[in-house]
Amino acid sequence: MATDDQERCRCCFLKWMNLQQQELSELHQALTLQASNKNSENCLRQLAEKCIKHYQDYVNNRSQLARNDVSAFFAPAWCSNWENSLLWIAGCRPSQYIRLVYALNGIEIDAQLHEFLQGTRTGNLGELSPEQFHLIDILQSKTIRAEEKLTTQMASLQEDVADQPMVAITKGLSKIGEMNGELDRALDKHEQGMVGALEEADSLRLSTLKELMDILTSRQAVDFLTAAKKLQLCVHEWGKTRDERHGRGKLMIT
Amino acid sequence: MAGMCCGVVGEGETPAPIEPSSRTSRRRRMELLPSKFIADVAVPPVLKNGRKRQKLDLCPRSSPPLQLEKAAKTCLSSEAEGKVENNETKSESEEMSPTQALNFCRSTPSAEVVRECPKFGVTSVCGRRRDMEDAVSVFPSFCLQKTQMSDGYHFFGVFDGHGCSHVAARCRDRLHEILKEQVEGAGEAVEWKGTLERSFELMDEEVRERSGPLKSTWSCRCDLQTPQSDAVGSTAVVAIVTPEKIIVSNCGDSRAVLCRNGVAVPLSSDHKPDRPDELLRIEAAGGRVIYWDGARVLGVLAMSRAIGDSYLKPYVISEPEVTITDRTAEDECLIIASDGLWDVVSNETACGVARMCFRAQRPPSPPGSSHSDVAVGAVSKSSDKACSDASILLTKLALARHSTDNVSVVVVDLRRNNDQQSLGLEN
Numbered sequence: 276m277a278t279d280d281q282e283r284c285r286c287c288f289l290k291w292m293n294l295q296q297q298e299l300s301e302l303h304q305a306l307t308l309q310a311s312n313k314n315s316e317n318c319l320r321q322l323a324e325k326c327i328k329h330y331q332d333y334v335n336n337r338s339q340l341a342r343n344d345v346s347a348f349f350a351p352a353w354c355s356n357w358e359n360s361l362l363w364i365a366g367c368r369p370s371q372y373i374r375l376v377y378a379l380n381g382i383e384i385d386a387q388l389h390e391f392l393q394g395t396r397t398g399n400l401g402e403l404s405p406e407q408f409h410l411i412d413i414l415q416s417k418t419i420r421a422e423e424k425l426t427t428q429m430a431s432l433q434e435d436v437a438d439q440p441m442v443a444i445t446k447g448l449s450k451i452g453e454m455n456g457e458l459d460r461a462l463d464k465h466e467q468g469m470v471g472a473l474e475e476a477d478s479l480r481l482s483t484l485k486e487l488m489d490i491l492t493s494r495q496a497v498d499f500l501t502a503a504k505k506l507q508l509c510v511h512e513w514g515k516t517r518d519e520r521h522g523r524g525k526l527m528i529t
Numbered sequence: 530m531a532g533m534c535c536g537v538v539g540e541g542e543t544p545a546p547i548e549p550s551s552r553t554s555r556r557r558r559m560e561l562l563p564s565k566f567i568a569d570v571a572v573p574p575v576l577k578n579g580r581k582r583q584k585l586d587l588c589p590r591s592s593p594p595l596q597l598e599k600a601a602k603t604c605l606s607s608e609a610e611g612k613v614e615n616n617e618t619k620s621e622s623e624e625m626s627p628t629q630a631l632n633f634c635r636s637t638p639s640a641e642v643v644r645e646c647p648k649f650g651v652t653s654v655c656g657r658r659r660d661m662e663d664a665v666s667v668f669p670s671f672c673l674q675k676t677q678m679s680d681g682y683h684f685f686g687v688f689d690g691h692g693c694s695h696v697a698a699r700c701r702d703r704l705h706e707i708l709k710e711q712v713e714g715a716g717e718a719v720e721w722k723g724t725l726e727r728s729f730e731l732m733d734e735e736v737r738e739r740s741g742p743l744k745s746t747w748s749c750r751c752d753l754q755t756p757q758s759d760a761v762g763s764t765a766v767v768a769i770v771t772p773e774k775i776i777v778s779n780c781g782d783s784r785a786v787l788c789r790n791g792v793a794v795p796l797s798s799d800h801k802p803d804r805p806d807e808l809l810r811i812e813a814a815g816g817r818v819i820y821w822d823g824a825r826v827l828g829v830l831a832m833s834r835a836i837g838d839s840y841l842k843p844y845v846i847s848e849p850e851v852t853i854t855d856r857t858a859e860d861e862c863l864i865i866a867s868d869g870l871w872d873v874v875s876n877e878t879a880c881g882v883a884r885m886c887f888r889a890q891r892p893p894s895p896p897g898s899s900h901s902d903v904a905v906g907a908v909s910k911s912s913d914k915a916c917s918d919a920s921i922l923l924t925k926l927a928l929a930r931h932s933t934d935n936v937s938v939v940v941v942d943l944r945r946n947n948d949q950q951s952l953g954l955e956n
Contacts (some may be wrong), residue, residue: 325849379923380925381929392882405652408921408925412655
């Protein structure tokens, strides 16, 4: 039963990563067509929306599986130690999306500044308009506040393990690691809390991403998703390589 | 008509310009929209939901605090406004709101030109930090009552907090009021240096004693109910722009830079613990500067002057350095910013960027005949956009260069008779 859960969780993740790869090719293709004017603004928007829809599906799927085995997602065996050490409530920090926007925007500005100062380039440097810049900043502070709230919630859940009823049950045990019905009920209840945290974190990730998509133009949204997916896939691979260097991993990760 | 934007509240003035063309009239309508909106939101001068936000008071006469986010709409195009509205109602910010992108638009009656508040743009973002500790305040004609003369005193301040946001927020809310009282207490001719020094001293006392009228309910990281939070302070750089002069009063490592004929002229000098004269002063007072991730007073604070920080007194002082600069025809703009900008962008680059923004916004072909209403309208509008564009572009540049701090930038347009100057340049 337990291995089944584990296997289903792993499958869910692997399917998701395969989909990322597939979406990345689609996004690249769309950008190429756009560059040669063969693709409409509308196509890009639809593609971005499709990606978000897929993410929504993944989140829903994950939530279902987590009800059976939530810890599998907090310390996934299918990711490298390095990747797992970067997790925030079983995923990325939603505030990372804003960092990514700033970073992408920054690369453009640096490349264009010289021309701008020479007067050979005018117009909207770094693509993000003042309005978008303003909205992204509002989104950022909102996201960080929500993140902090969830972090505090998570802290409580972790502290709870060193509190009642676990402590009283432990005191009454005659052997280390012994399990009983009372303990199982207590741990099940604790896991429910963890599922709640996971669901809230996933919903924050999703809503932040959706709001960001609303702020960005279709072209920017596709650019952003391309960069985000590429980064995600890279992080997964880098983790494997780095773990191997420390003599970990090859057997565990497929 | 002086004060299409800021005078609307409580005055009932109805600007009714005669429109020479439909294009201009559309432009005018777009300008008028925000002012009406400001009037609407300003009437009950209560912060919605008790939210504390970076705010900017555009209404000197009745002075109800305006939420800056509302005011920021003045720079947004009408198409974008709906979007902001949505986003705002969704957001439930309690802490300082980060962005201010403000653009100040008003018509330019030529006779009143010297008393007019210069156009300006403000951008202030959280950037790569997780806390917003910067605060910005802009108060055009901040001490009106006194004399005809003081009508032309305009207040611009940038405050970069450390430890928590509440000292910076307090400076934003109170410093202009304290200064106003001091200016009104003085005689006909204001002695700016002494007046500003006294105001900074009073501001520092108020922060330390937590006295003075509380404007809003505080909500910040360090709970203000606890006895003292001594390890909290803020830089303060204030520029008073008058028709003849620019007075800059600085305490800490924020900075004001004048862009004059393409040259960057710093109007303040950063108070860093390793500045030779500051080092001597600290050591004479019995303090030490220890290098621990840069020069720090007692190994703690990376600036030698600040408002607040009572635990580092007398080594860290609140006394500002004041510079008084005569305005000239060559002055282009004033850039006031926190170290989030200056750490990664040089004075020269900042001026270059602001200049290019002004140049980019010059109307493509002003009618050669005379400065008709069309031309004036175009220039005055685009000039506002230029200030706003400059402040945003400088902020973007700071982020692009990996500034890790909050970034706040105020750009003030100091060009006199914009319309004539740009016409002259085109010829």
